[in-house]
Amino acid sequence: GAGVSQSPRYKVAKRGQDVALRCDPISGHVSLFWYQQALGQGPEFLTYFQNEAQLDKSGLPSDRFFAERPEGSVSTLKIQRTQQEDSAVYLCASSLGGATDTQYFGPGTRLTVL
């Protein structure tokens, strides 16, 4: 079946612009995660949704980062007033729900802020 999809795959933004990154999880997956992967680093957790409820946003680096999943399926990660340090690959993952359940990752969106 279809895996996790993300769009756009690449995004170039000028510093100060707002961007929106989309994630389509695997159908039926309750849990959805966003991670940020800087160049040469492992992914770092940003936020977690269980259905439409955002249960953990402890990893969001600043109040410029905002995520939503209004109908419990598609999610959008929005970054306002982008800064150069926001340049990274943003990964979305979904799972059936539990802490031991496999998280299935999308291909990521590579954001470059000039």
Next chain:
Amino acid sequence: AQSVTQPDIHITVSEGASLELRCNYSYGATPYLFWYVQSPGQGLQLLLKYFSGDTLVQGIKGFEAEFKRSQSSFNLRKPSVHWSDAAEYFCAVGGIGQAGTALIFGKGTTLSVSS
């Protein structure tokens, strides 16, 4: 605080040789442990995971890993490496965060395979 350490940034192995990638973790309770592989342009793919039971776990593509509580380690092994195994490998600890579901990743080990 929880953390994952992958001591080797880059490893080169000859095709057909054996492989061991090291992973050490810091976690208060029994950890949920994962190994993921990331190929260029591809998403992270789960190789195997451990959360209880037999400490030697088998995964996909001929990989296995052994959980050693006394050493806080979860090393990944493969008896014979293929050229297609060249990729970035990440060890992760699960059950993290306010909801107990997030992953903490190590910085990764890049595997190169020589012919």
